[in-house]
Amino acid sequence: MTKKISVLGSTGSIGTQTLDVARMHGIKVTALTANHNIKLLEQQAREFNPKMVAVLDLGFAAQLKIALSDTDIEVYCGEEGILNAATEDSCDTVVNAIVGVAGLLPTLCAIKAGKNIALANKETLVAGGSIVMKEIKSKNVKLYPVDSEHSAIFQCLQGCPENSLKKIILTASGGAFFGKKRKDLENVSVKQALKHPNWSMGKKITIDSATMMNKGLEIIEASWLFGCSDEKIDVLIHRESVIHSMIQLKDNAVIAQLGVPDMRIPIQYALTYPERFFSPTFELNLAEISKLTFYEPDIETFACLPICRKALRNGGLYPTVANAANEAAVELFLHERIKFLDIADIVCEAVNSFSDDRKDFSLEDILSVDKETRIRIREKY
Ligand code: NDP
Ligand code: MG
Helix, strand or coil: CCCEEEEECCCCHHHHHHHHHHHHHCCEEEEEEECCCHHHHHHHHHHHCCCEEEECCHHHHHHHHHHCCCCCCEEEEHHHHHHHHHCCCCCCEEEECCCCHHHHHHHHHHHHCCCEEEECCHHHHHHHHHHHHHHHHHHCCCEEECCHHHHHHHHHHCCCCCCCEEEEEEEECCCCCCCCCHHHHCCCCHHHHCCCCCCCCCHHHHHHHHHCHHHHHHHHHHHHHHCCCHHHEEEEECCCCCEEEEEEECCCCEEEEECCCCCHHHHHHHHHCCCCCCCCCCCCCHHHHCCCCCECCCCCCCCHHHHHHHHHHHCCCHHHHHHHHHHHHHHHHHCCCCCHHHHHHHHHHHHHHCCCCCCCCCHHHHHHHHHHHHHHHHHHC
């Protein structure tokens, strides 16, 4: 394959699986980045021989520079270093697998540099969807979804006439606490919340799955990717994670995308689109699974879901606030400073107490609202 990719967040769950796909299909890797895991980043750099690597943490970057001094690979550091990787000259597609709103600026810089984007970092669209979509249009670059649900919808839409979409049905596994009520969740531990039934992912998204914030973020992500309002996006609990999402068309035909839960399938499609290449993933065996189940989401217990819908309906900077509050709360929960149920309470409080009707805002406005929201929450807990 002649594609050249920069992988931001290459040491994470999506990043390492992206490199599996690159290895399998001989995709050239031009840049790699991490926050602080320089051990793995060094291994990846030696295997893929990119032009550059970047590490957010300055001290770790200095160590990596020494470790890679026998190679020609350039080592950059800090936020600027990550932006260098996002705009590396020879690359045509940037895979953004950074976690959190830290991915927003690299996405925007990559778009401005004319790169196509394979986007796993959903927080980019939740916090900055309006600006990102405007830049995508003005630069005439492509945005390919990596998130499995959005990849599924994108796949289902292939060949559908424009304006034929009636609604999107996002499937959700229900996370670690499906079927539980608020009283059952009062004292759940970090370890319990990190046990996802079907997917092995980074810590932040696994907690987001347990609170169902992940599905709330995905509703907002889908609204930007597919131009749908909140009432055109349904959520359906589907425990087996075999149907990755569905679309319903004007004539009520429903199209679904199925497969084993393995992120290498949507990652690969984002890199090979519109082509289909061989994949080493398992084949789906429906006879063995025998039964697929579906339930309505419990929006009373999992309050992150309806609050994200509210943030989407309010528009403006409300989704930015919901996302920032959630990132701050998840961090506090992972450090055992708050309880599991506090996460949803914090997100709801942040959105409900936010009052700002600006519809026209800049990147600086987004970043400052994001920062203020986090500071307020960190000071309180
Ligand atoms: P991980 O935590 O596994 O990986 C995150 C990556 O980003 C790591 O390389 C990490 O470096 C790096 N990183 C962390 N913080 C920063 C920062 N502030 N600036 C720059 N780099 C940073 O996350 P996942 O791979 O699970 O998720 C990545 C994104 O993809 C998220 O937005 C998630 O919602 C989305 N996603 C993930 C799925 C999955 O299956 N994992 C499925 C669908 C979407 P280091 O290793 O050094 O910490
Ligand atoms: Mg998903």
